[in-house]
Amino acid sequence: MEEEIIYYDKSEYIETDSGNKISRKSVISVPQNIVLGGKTIIQQNCIIRGDLRRKGSGYAVVIGIGKYCLLGEDSIIRPPYKIYKGVFSYYPMKISDYVHIGQRTIVEAARIGQYVIIGNDCVIGRFSVIKEYCRILDNTVIPPNTVIPSFSVYGGNPGRFISELPESSQIIFEQKAKQYYDRFIAKIEEDDKKTSN
Amino acid sequence: MEHLNKNNNKNNIPFPYVYYQCTCQVVSKIRRDIFFSTNQFPLKEPVESEINSTTISHFPPTHFNHYRLKSIYNLYFCPSCCEIHCPDCVKNDFLCFYCPNCLFDVPQASVVSEQNRCIRNCFECPVCFNVLTVVSQKDVLPTSASTSSITDEQNSYYLACNVCQWKSLEIDLSFDKSTGLYLQLQKKESVLPHEVEFQNLRNYYDKCLRSNSNMNSINTKRLSALFGNSSSLLISPSIISHIPDLKTKLILAKRENNQKSDEYNKTNDNQDSTILMEDELEMIRLKNLENMEELTSLEQKLNQPEDQPKFLSHLRIHRIPLRVKLQTKCNKCEKILIKQEIQKMKKPSNIRFAIKCFARDYIPNIFIQQLIPNKPLYKDMPVQVLLKFVNPLSQEIQVSLTTLPNKQNENENKSKPKIDTDIKKSAPKSPMSPIFGRRTSSLMASPKARKRGPSLKISTAPIIPTKIKEEQYKKSEGVSSCNVTVLAKNFKIPAYDPLKEFENETEPTEQKQVGIFEKKKNSVSIVVEVRPTGNVNDRVEFPILVTYSFVNDQKEVDNETPISPNYAELSHGVQKFVSFWTVIGIGKIVEENIDNNKDNKNKENKNKKK
Numbered sequence: 001m002e003e004e005i006i007y008y009d010k011s012e013y014i015e016t017d018s019g020n021k022i023s024r025k026s027v028i029s030v031p032q033n034i035v036l037g038g039k040t041i042i043q044q045n046c047i048i049r050g051d052l053r054r055k056g057s058g059y060a061v062v063i064g065i066g067k068y069c070l071l072g073e074d075s076i077i078r079p080p081y082k083i084y085k086g087v088f089s090y091y092p093m094k095i096s097d098y099v100h101i102g103q104r105t106i107v108e109a110a111r112i113g114q115y116v117i118i119g120n121d122c123v124i125g126r127f128s129v130i131k132e133y134c135r136i137l138d139n140t141v142i143p144p145n146t147v148i149p150s151f152s153v154y155g156g157n158p159g160r161f162i163s164e165l166p167e168s169s170q171i172i173f174e175q176k177a178k179q180y181y182d183r184f185i186a187k188i189e190e191d192d193k194k195t196s197n
Numbered sequence: 198m199e200h201l202n203k204n205n206n207k208n209n210i211p212f213p214y215v216y217y218q219c220t221c222q223v224v225s226k227i228r229r230d231i232f233f234s235t236n237q238f239p240l241k242e243p244v245e246s247e248i249n250s251t252t253i254s255h256f257p258p259t260h261f262n263h264y265r266l267k268s269i270y271n272l273y274f275c276p277s278c279c280e281i282h283c284p285d286c287v288k289n290d291f292l293c294f295y296c297p298n299c300l301f302d303v304p305q306a307s308v309v310s311e312q313n314r315c316i317r318n319c320f321e322c323p324v325c326f327n328v329l330t331v332v333s334q335k336d337v338l339p340t341s342a343s344t345s346s347i348t349d350e351q352n353s354y355y356l357a358c359n360v361c362q363w364k365s366l367e368i369d370l371s372f373d374k375s376t377g378l379y380l381q382l383q384k385k386e387s388v389l390p391h392e393v394e395f396q397n398l399r400n401y402y403d404k405c406l407r408s409n410s411n412m413n414s415i416n417t418k419r420l421s422a423l424f425g426n427s428s429s430l431l432i433s434p435s436i437i438s439h440i441p442d443l444k445t446k447l448i449l450a451k452r453e454n455n456q457k458s459d460e461y462n463k464t465n466d467n468q469d470s471t472i473l474m475e476d477e478l479e480m481i482r483l484k485n486l487e488n489m490e491e492l493t494s495l496e497q498k499l500n501q502p503e504d505q506p507k508f509l510s511h512l513r514i515h516r517i518p519l520r521v522k523l524q525t526k527c528n529k530c531e532k533i534l535i536k537q538e539i540q541k542m543k544k545p546s547n548i549r550f551a552i553k554c555f556a557r558d559y560i561p562n563i564f565i566q567q568l569i570p571n572k573p574l575y576k577d578m579p580v581q582v583l584l585k586f587v588n589p590l591s592q593e594i595q596v597s598l599t600t601l602p603n604k605q606n607e608n609e610n611k612s613k614p615k616i617d618t619d620i621k622k623s624a625p626k627s628p629m630s631p632i633f634g635r636r637t638s639s640l641m642a643s644p645k646a647r648k649r650g651p652s653l654k655i656s657t658a659p660i661i662p663t664k665i666k667e668e669q670y671k672k673s674e675g676v677s678s679c680n681v682t683v684l685a686k687n688f689k690i691p692a693y694d695p696l697k698e699f700e701n702e703t704e705p706t707e708q709k710q711v712g713i714f715e716k717k718k719n720s721v722s723i724v725v726e727v728r729p730t731g732n733v734n735d736r737v738e739f740p741i742l743v744t745y746s747f748v749n750d751q752k753e754v755d756n757e758t759p760i761s762p763n764y765a766e767l768s769h770g771v772q773k774f775v776s777f778w779t780v781i782g783i784g785k786i787v788e789e790n791i792d793n794n795k796d797n798k799n800k801e802n803k804n805k806k807k
Contacts, residue, residue: 125359131300132548143360145330149297149520150548158327158360161297166284167525167535168270168555 003183010186012044021184026071033060037067037097039181046071049078052090062090066097068177072120074104080126080144091127098177102138109142113150115173133169137162210782213565216266217556218258218740218778221286226256253776257601257740266780269563272556273534275527279775281556282534288526293539294519298328303519314516318378322358323497323512329356329365331375356514368510379516386513391503479507561596561690561745562587563779566714566722573787574737579728582783587720588690592747595689596721599742600681680728681739684712693719729786738782746774 014022018038025044028034033050042048048071053062062079071077079090095112102120110127118124119138126144130136134148137155148154151165231237258266265285273282294303296315307316320329335352354372356365365371372381386392486492491508498505506512525535536552566583574580588594688710714722729737 143327145359146328147298147300149295149300152297158325160326166271167550167553168557171555171557172270 003179005183005185006180007185007187013186019181030062033062035061035064037065037069039067040065040069040071041181041184042071043073043075045074047076047078049076052079052081054089054091061092063093063095065095066099066114068098068174068181069095070100070177070180072101072103072105075101076106077101078106078108080108080110082127096132098174100177100180108144115170115177117173117176133165133173135165135169212782212784213568214268214780214782215563215565216780216782217269217272217281217560218266218780219272219283219286220253220280220777221283222258222265223253223256224286227252251776253778254599254742254744256778257742258778258780269557269560270555273525273527274554274556274559275530275532275534276554276559277532278527278530279773280527280529281560281777282527286528287534288528288531289523290526292522292524292537294521296517297520298517308519312516313519315519316379316516318376319517320356320378320514321517322361322363323500323514324363324509325358325361326496326500327358327360328517329358329514331355331372331378332357332364333375334371365514368512368514370514382514389513483507558589560589560775560777561594561743562589563743563781565781565783568783574729574784576729576731576733576786579726580783582725582727582781583714583722584725584781585720585722586688586690589693589719590747591692591694593689593692594745594747595687596743596745597687598683598723599686599744600683601740679730679737679739681741682726682728683723683741684726685710685723688713688721688723690721691716691719727783731786733786733788735786736782737784737786738780740778740780742776742778744774744776746772748772 008021012024014024016022016036016038018036020036020038020040020042022028022042023044023046026042026046026048028042028046028048028050030050030053033053034048048063050062053060063077065071077093077095079093081088081090091110093107093110095107095109096114096116098115099112100117101107102118102122104120105118105122105124107118107124108126108128109124110129112118112124112130113132113134115132116130116134116136118130118136119140121139122136123141124130124136125142125146128142128144128146128148130142130148131150133150135153136142136148136159137153139157140155140159141157142148142154142159146159151167151169153162153165154160155162265283267283271284273284273287274280275282291305294305294308294313295301296303296317296319298319299315299317301315301317303311303316318331321327322329331354333352333354354375355370356378357363370382370385372378374381387396491510493506493509493512497509497512498507500515501513504511522537522539523535524533524537526533532554533552534554536550538547538549538551564585564587566585569581569583586596712724714724716722727737727739729735731737
């Protein structure tokens with residue numbers, strides 16, 4: 001079944017040359033430190049903390065986000081921090097391609113691999129590493145420093161291994177991510193189509 | 198997503214869906230039928246060899262095995278026997294062991310000796326089973342002045358849980374170095390009573406084995422492994438009498454063994470008294486208990502089965518259990534269906550596949566494209582379902598569809614069992630007429646394939662039980678709560694061409710076949726009319742038999758196309774048939790709106806009157 005098209009208000013979103021769709025209602029601090037891979041959707045009231053970075057001069061990629069990602073409404077992307085040898089500092093975060101982050105989810109992971117779906121209302125703890133092809137169920141709390149291996153489903157509070165994913169998850173997740181981007185269409189375009197027809 | 202569905206009741210499977218029936222379902226059904234008709238449990242082999250597209254067509258999915266129906270993404274396809282396989286009917290082998298935390302590969306030899314647990318620095322919290330992290334005591338001290346006073350030599354490390362804030366200091370465990378924790382822990386663990394006991398037992402049995410193997414040249418090691426220590430009983434007295442030297446040695450060995458076992462029991466007796474003492478102490482402690490939080494939960498006890506401690510302070514840290522990567526094989530021909538790429542000296546975090554035979558790369562993928570009209574389903578209100586068939590093969594395929602016979606309108610008001618028998622009678626007893634008739638006609642079309650025709654006929658003959666007990670079918674509910682009409686029962690789907698993938702050209706509409714909605718690159722959408730006939734809240738779902746055939750017109754040398762199935766026995770130009778059943782669910786029957794409104798109004802009126 002082809003899923004329903006999600007319309008958004010064209011005036012609310014900025015579309016970049018590489019196909020990123022970023023809501024004007026989102027909070028993106030210090031965009032110079034943030035890299036988007038293209039065709040990524042950032043929905044309203046998202047908070048991306050590009051300002052939290054290691055002390056020092058010059059630019060540094062604080063948050064790298066791949067292509068076909070989705071940052072759901074009210075989600076918070078914040079680089080992880082720790083005290084190392086008595087010095088408090090933030091560390092960069094990397095989010096790979098085809099990663100969906102659900103609504104109201106807080107992410108402080110060090111690295112999220114490709115094809116990962118994170119549900120709504122989750123907390124991904126500091127310095128956790130999520131490998132490729134994973135699924136985090138809704139309302140999961142992943143404790144800090146957790147490593148989640150490939151093909152696993154995690155859920156619960158604290159988040160624990162629940163089951164394995166089928167080998168074909170790559171195809172499912174890729175389709176899902178691409179279809180979501182294709183379904184995410186500006187409202188005005190629809191009117192244009194009607195008039196042109 | 199699928200794992201969630203499995204746990205739920207069948208009624209909770211969300212709509213709409215397209216599920217496939219695996220070949221193993223047909224095998225189990227045939228075996229059940231043979232068992233009912235002959236009262237003998239059939240062997241697996243002959244049944245499996247009878248599976249072909251015709252036999253599959255006789256066994257439509259019933260409502261009972263909803264759990265066993267799979268989405269196409271969970272199915273595998275064996276290219277050499279042309280069969281669909283589900284995760285329940287494949288063979289799995291270990292490919293590699295790895296720790297889920299540090300992601301290091303553990304060689305198979307050390308897996309057993311290290312008790313299937315990580316041998317590096319990965320430990321799980323005994324209280325909440327999450328991963329423990331190494332913390333240096335130097336870091337925790339807040340003031341910088343005190344940290345400088347501690348030199349690296351004095352510094353000690355302990356393990357802490359990030360979830361429940363448990364610290365290994367609570368059980369008096371700290372480490373001198375931050376690396377090689379397991380080696381440091383191993384010394385402490387080796388003193389524990391259960392470890393000592395195990396070591397004693399092992400030494401004892403090792404001695405027994407050695408004495409036996411010294412006794413004679415016969416490989417008693419293997420025998421004693423099978424039958425315990427009674428290997429002397431296995432040698433018949435006649436043989437012993439023939440070899441005089443052996444006889445005396447045997448008697449000596451027997452005596453030694455008896456002595457040894459006596460010794461071993463004695464040590465056990467001594468330990469019993471100390472255990473009794475410990476038990477009493479524990480009882481006293483339990484009586485004086487003030488805080489319930491000192492006690493362990495059931496889960497925590499089971500995590501430490503060797504002593505099952507009652508107090509949190511008796512818990513020990515455990516190394517993280519290993520996980521395994523599996524390789525999947527066809528259970529019929531042993532062909533590898535799924536194999537991940539494993540390279541030596543590379544971390545098991547590599548997730549590329551060396552071999553993958555997913556069903557979606559071999560059989561037509563079916564999607565529900567659209568419901569016309571896309572509204573709630575009412576009884577007797579026909580809906581049109583657009584089914585999209587996608588051909589993943591690099592050859593053109595011929596698809597033919599069959600549905601179960603529809604219920605007659607007159608039967609609607611009559612009792613359910615009768616309708617069922619009508620369907621069942623017509624389904625398994627006379628399936629030859631529609632299905633086979635169609636097949637012969639398609640065979641006629643390609644003269645090369647006609648040779649295979651008779652073999653198909655013969656193979657079906659012995660396997661279908663002649664007497665099908667109707668009672669057992671009566672138990673099953675109505676197969677479908679709807680009438681289904683498929684107009685386009687035979688159609689062709691063009692080959693999948695990766696080069697055309699990104700072209701947007703729509704093909705010219707050549708003589709449009711009845712019932713076909715649209716044709717695109719390698720997909721065909723057909724119209725299926727569904728008229729729900731069941732009661733309110735009945736699920737509208739129907740089985741469709743899909744048979745597809747293709748001619749292997751590719752030269753065998755051509756191995757460039759990765760998705761082309763490598764049919765070993767299929768030579769050039771031979772037509773091949775593959776069948777499978779699908780179940781398509783589109784929704785639940787809803788009570789008609791007019792009635793609803795009336796009811797609501799009546800209720801409101803009544804409320805007002807009150």
